[in-house]
Amino acid sequence: MTNNSEPTRPHPTSPPGQPAPAETATRAPGPAAPADGAQPPQGPPAPDDESRTGGASGNPNPAEGRPPATDTHPNPHPPTGLQAHLVVDRPGFRLDVTLTAAPGDVLALLGPNGAGKTTALRALAGLTPLTDGHLRLDGTALEHTAPEARPVGVVFQDYLLFPHLSALDNVAFGPRCRGASKAEARAAAAAWLERMGLTPHAAAKPRRLSGGQAQRVALARALATRPRLLLLDEPLAALDARTRLEVRAQLRRHLAEFEAVSVLVTHDPLDAMVLADRLVVVEHGRVVQEGTPADIARHPRTDYIAQLVGLNLYRGQAAGHTVRLDAGPAITTTEKLSGPVFVAFPPSAVTLFRDRPSGASARNLWRCEVAGLETHGDQIRADLTGELPLAADLTTVAAAELDLHPGAPVWATVKATQTHAYPA
Structure with missing residues (x-):
């Protein structure tokens, strides 16, 4: 996969002497915690009055001494889930894709190497700035929000676990950054490890974990902060064929239980077909087809898709x-x-x-x-x-x-x- 990553900055909340997992997006201030590996937000994100409050459009009424009146929200139920138009310009390449997903949906970005899948994921995480377009999550605009203030969790292809921390402390790192006490963070981490079937490995360092176990620790670390958007970058690519089959089934179950939006980036059609509710196929920075796995498998519209589904x-x-x-x-x-x-x-x-x-x-x-x-x-x-x-x-x-x-x-x-x- 083409990797257009910017240089990684030292992470201010990493344990002394250790780098944090590279470029992990985190949660905005609010009832839920930041994504794993993130620093605690230093203040609220830049205000977006129109999207967060509906906009104050009335005028003060001096006669009654009341504060400025506001219009009734045109939409009393603001949109939930993901609404994104991602435009990123680079020399010789332009990404221009539109993505929408409701809470509970698993959306897979599928495409050949260099199609723009990773660029789209990094744009959602805030690691690559948008040239144009918009990014809204649960009705809140995020395109100008710093990565560490976004309600986003990321599972990277190589998992990027802290090598010097146990599985338990890797998962507890996000809640600790959000301000939880050590005991609270470790209790939450223990609950997630139990949910992932990893309690016997809580004290193990990453080098002692199998590929499948490391993948589940990385997933637990991302979910421990209760993100509203979960991004998974080729989450099964590092696994051998036998482990991949088992972990794919486990990941499908965990994603089905996740109440917010999940976006999966992959070039493997089987991963996409098994894990996703809806596929978005990207070629040359553009969406060439989208729909359910069954519809795309039956009605391919490009040679790339036909080859993927074997037609x-x-x-x-x-x-x-x-x-x-x-x-x-x-x-x-x-x-x-x-x-x-x-x-x-x-x-x-x-x-x-x-x-x-x-x-x-x-x-x-x-x-x-x-x-x-x-x-x-x-x-x-x-x-x-x-x-x-x-x-x-x-x-x-x-x-x-x-x-x-x-x-x-x-x-x-x-x-x-x-x-x-x-x-x-």
Whole structure:
């Protein structure tokens, strides 16, 4: 992932001689505590009268000696959750994305390296200033609020636990910065460790923790301050495949219990599909598609998304059951459409033959050539070029029987019933 981080400043509330977890955003003054690793706020954030009070629009009434009258709030129930338009300009790159989420939602930012996911996360945390746009959380404007005064908790990819502190004291650090006594902070930390199933490891230093345990300590540290926005930057990337499966299930449960907004940044489609309620796919600093995991998996709109969800994707013009591709032959579909459309089908829908099949029931038939072969799970994935570039999955036995190898000519067929067409 592209990391455009600014230089890290020494953190004023770190334990003597130790750096704090880099750039952790924290909670504004109020009933809840700051995010982990943050200094206690030195004063209230810059006032934003219009968003915090509704604005005083009346005039004093000298006759009655009353204070200035105020209009009734136009919205007696101010918006909750996240409303953000993030614009960040850098040389050769511009991030311009809009994000909204209600309390309890888990929003996943998904995209290739360099798409702008990390920049968006840092902008939400206050670590990268906005060039333009706005950022509101529970109706309060935060775009000019310092990172340490934001009601935000962050779990970084490498967790950034204090190496010299126990798991208990790592989690207690945030509440201590907020002003809690040592006993209060440790009691709160103990409760969070119990909730994470880590009580037996409370006294362990980070080097004694497994990757999954360290991830849960970092999550507990972020949640111990009761943030209104939880940011997770590739939270499972540092785990091996076996641990990742277990921790993903645990993280899903903890996020489901979190009452505020969660934003997850990842390039792993499985993490996004399993953990998030809604996906926002970012490419080149722009949102290219958003929706539920099921909707995006069924209706990809870019090649990147199609590859993520494992589909062959094409764009063309539909006339009835025939779609003439923008670059390539026609595809017959079961849907009857008109105008610009996408057509998608899985690699498993492709059947390969070395000779042109006779009497095949498939309506779609193309002459191709094997460009490459690779193991894909328990199957072989063939990358095909020719009349229609596509990917095909087949068993190792079938690949051997067909004597597939780079350069081998093949015929590819796909039944119309296995395609899916939808408006572009």
